[in-house]
Amino acid sequence: MTDLIEVKGIAKAFGGIKALNGCSFTVQKGDIHGLIGPNGSGKTTLFNVMTGYERPDAGSVNFNGKEITGQSPGKIFRMGIGRTFQLTRVFSRLSVLDNMLIAAQHQHKWFKSALRSPGQGGERQRALDLLDFVGIARLAELEAGSLSYGQRKLLELAYLLMADPDVLFLDEPAGGVNPTLINQLTERIRELNAAGKTILVVEHNMEFVMGLCDRITVMHQGVALLTDLPATVRSDPRVLDAYLGGVEEEAEGGDPDSMADATFTQADRSES
Amino acid sequence: MSALTKTFKSMSKAKLAAVVVAIAVIAVFPLVFTNPTVTEIAIFALMFMATSSAWNGFAGSSGYFSLGHAIFFGVGAYAFTIIANDFKMAPTSALFFLMPVAGVFAMVAAVGVGAVALRTKRHTFVVITIGIFFIFQLLGFNLNVTGGASGLQVPTPSNWNAATFNNPFYYAAAILLGFTVLLYWIIKRSAFGLQLLSIRDDEERARGLGVPVWRVKLSAFVVSAFPVGMAGALFAYLIGQIYPQTVFNPLFDLSWALMTLVGGIGTIVGPLLGGVVLESIQQYLNLYLSNVDIYLIIYGVVFLAVMFWMPRGIVPTVVGAVKRRRGTPTGPTSIATSDDKQPAKPDQTAGLIVTAKGATE
Numbered sequence: 001m002t003d004l005i006e007v008k009g010i011a012k013a014f015g016g017i018k019a020l021n022g023c024s025f026t027v028q029k030g031d032i033h034g035l036i037g038p039n040g041s042g043k044t045t046l047f048n049v050m051t052g053y054e055r056p057d058a059g060s061v062n063f064n065g066k067e068i069t070g071q072s073p074g075k076i077f078r079m080g081i082g083r084t085f086q087l088t089r090v091f092s093r094l095s096v097l098d099n100m101l102i103a104a105q106h107q108h109k110w111f112k113s114a115l116r117s118p119g120q121g122g123e124r125q126r127a128l129d130l131l132d133f134v135g136i137a138r139l140a141e142l143e144a145g146s147l148s149y150g151q152r153k154l155l156e157l158a159y160l161l162m163a164d165p166d167v168l169f170l171d172e173p174a175g176g177v178n179p180t181l182i183n184q185l186t187e188r189i190r191e192l193n194a195a196g197k198t199i200l201v202v203e204h205n206m207e208f209v210m211g212l213c214d215r216i217t218v219m220h221q222g223v224a225l226l227t228d229l230p231a232t233v234r235s236d237p238r239v240l241d242a243y244l245g246g247v248e249e250e251a252e253g254g255d256p257d258s259m260a261d262a263t264f265t266q267a268d269r270s271e272s
Numbered sequence: 273m274s275a276l277t278k279t280f281k282s283m284s285k286a287k288l289a290a291v292v293v294a295i296a297v298i299a300v301f302p303l304v305f306t307n308p309t310v311t312e313i314a315i316f317a318l319m320f321m322a323t324s325s326a327w328n329g330f331a332g333s334s335g336y337f338s339l340g341h342a343i344f345f346g347v348g349a350y351a352f353t354i355i356a357n358d359f360k361m362a363p364t365s366a367l368f369f370l371m372p373v374a375g376v377f378a379m380v381a382a383v384g385v386g387a388v389a390l391r392t393k394r395h396t397f398v399v400i401t402i403g404i405f406f407i408f409q410l411l412g413f414n415l416n417v418t419g420g421a422s423g424l425q426v427p428t429p430s431n432w433n434a435a436t437f438n439n440p441f442y443y444a445a446a447i448l449l450g451f452t453v454l455l456y457w458i459i460k461r462s463a464f465g466l467q468l469l470s471i472r473d474d475e476e477r478a479r480g481l482g483v484p485v486w487r488v489k490l491s492a493f494v495v496s497a498f499p500v501g502m503a504g505a506l507f508a509y510l511i512g513q514i515y516p517q518t519v520f521n522p523l524f525d526l527s528w529a530l531m532t533l534v535g536g537i538g539t540i541v542g543p544l545l546g547g548v549v550l551e552s553i554q555q556y557l558n559l560y561l562s563n564v565d566i567y568l569i570i571y572g573v574v575f576l577a578v579m580f581w582m583p584r585g586i587v588p589t590v591v592g593a594v595k596r597r598r599g600t601p602t603g604p605t606s607i608a609t610s611d612d613k614q615p616a617k618p619d620q621t622a623g624l625i626v627t628a629k630g631a632t633e
């Protein structure tokens with residue numbers, strides 16, 4: 001196992017709020033790597049930094065031994081990292097098939113694009129095959145805006161695959177998706193992983209994450225608390241503190257050292 | 273040019289027939305209607321069909337609503353006039369070949385304008401283009417080379433037969449229209465066209481997927497300046513005298529936007545339909561009622577009526593209605609789904625479902 005992605009000391013503040021505060025961890029080649037943590041722990045910000053959508057204040061991201069910190073999202077995509085968004089971003093007024101073809105545009109010289117029709121050279125067939133892979137080939141001619149939320153998530157995953165990236169960053173792939181589709185999604189992610197793709201996934205659905213991931217990193221208040229196997233993470237006291245402490249603070253705006261909190265944490269720990 | 277031949281082959285016979293008929297009608301029109309007043313109206317209609325197509329080719333595809341394309345009309349008109357005067361060119365039919373040169377000057381201006389304006393988005397872009405437009409108009413009023421407020425005299429053919437005087441201008445406008453429509457027909461079916469549409473739908477996401485967003489939108493902007501610049505040159509040659517306020521005319525952009533929205537934004541036929549109807553009405557009112565401004569009121573009424581009853585514009589609404597009646601799924605009107613690629617015939621049940629849906633809408 002080799003380190004494919006190395007995140008070192010990433011910090012990012014929005015005004016006075018430190019979304020990321022020296023976050024470091026590594027993702028190994030061929031893993032399905034989960035990224036979990038309570039709301040506001042900086043998962044999505046970290047994704048944005050790693051894929052070039054945000055510029056970090058400090059720290060670096062290395063991919064395949066090369067530093068990619070501060071590169072443009074398009075460049076990072078071309079280097080082989082594809083990402084989905086928490087709120088799906090499909091081209092809603094274009095057909096599902098056209099959505100697929102857009103993700104293949106970067107493979108061509110732009111000035112030739114005026115004379116080339118989209119989908120040439122087997123691209124169209126490849127797009128249909130990938131739509132079939134995620135199970136929405138029958139929707140190819142529909143406007144992407146008319147798809148359901150879950151179908152859009154599948155489309156977003158499918159069009160990333162057009163570029164055949166080495167790494168997939170999935171931001172809450174199971175959020176708001178119905179249970180049948182979640183199973184389908186799990187299966188597809190496993191197949192992609194078996195085909196050699198490294199996958200980094202942010203997810204709130206614990207059952208989904210624990211069942212899917214080889215390794216999990218827990219984020220809390222802008223730092224990576226620990227990276228370990230799902231079983232270890234599940235029973236680590238720091239993880240429970242991170243989650244339940246957060247809940248307690250929200251509920252009572254209160255003092256994490258209070259007696260009630262301690263008891264609560266204790267009770268929950270014994271449960272798992 | 274394999275893409276071009278392929279797209280020709282993909283056209284349905286009915287569409288091909290419609291194109292042939294349209295070309296034939298345009299070709300014989302001035303031979304049937306010889307009244308110079310009528311041909312003058314026709315020249316303006318053709319010119320505005322071409323310029324609306326160019327406006328739609330940029331704004332309709334990219335989602336960037338430019339209200340500064342009149343800059344390129346003015347630059348084309350001044351470039352044509354200044355070159356013709358400086359080189360003492362004889363006012364003959366050969367002078368029409370100066371139109372593409374004027375178009376290139378408009379493109380050069382578009383590189384500068386686009387490099388500034390395209391850094392902004394949406395509403396800001398609209399305001400910036402208006403602002404830059406007025407800078408150009410101000411330059412027209414104040415530079416020596418443009419003759420200031422007194423404008424410039426354009427060489428006029430003096431030995432042409434009065435009865436057929438308009439015909440060369442008419443055919444020049446028709447060729448300009450044909451060129452513009454063909455250009456945008458090719459672009460709409462190209463990968464470049466798809467990239468533009470991706471910018472319209474979600475520019476940031478397109479950038480994230482490796483679409484060279486900046487190059488695509490700037491080149492689309494510059495390309496759209498070419499037909500508009502040529503139209504400006506033709507306008508100058510036809511009228512014989514240009515002023516800053518007549519060629520850098522803020523109402524041009526409103527007209528192009530209105531014609532496009534009324535006909536159907538993002539379609540090839542939309543701006544042609546909007547252009548021929550609205551420009552003919554405007555010119556008719558100008559010539560017969562000698563009332564220069566009443567067309568603005570009519571434009572307003574037409575705009576409100578179309579936005580109220582068919583907010584997508586005439587062409588998409590009518591096409592949608594016809595498709596529903598025939599039971600074809602009203603799919604996306606995008607480029608990769610040209611007729612030949614769609615599944616041959618939707619089965620009966622699908623048709624029924626869509627018809628039922630249409631009825632309940």
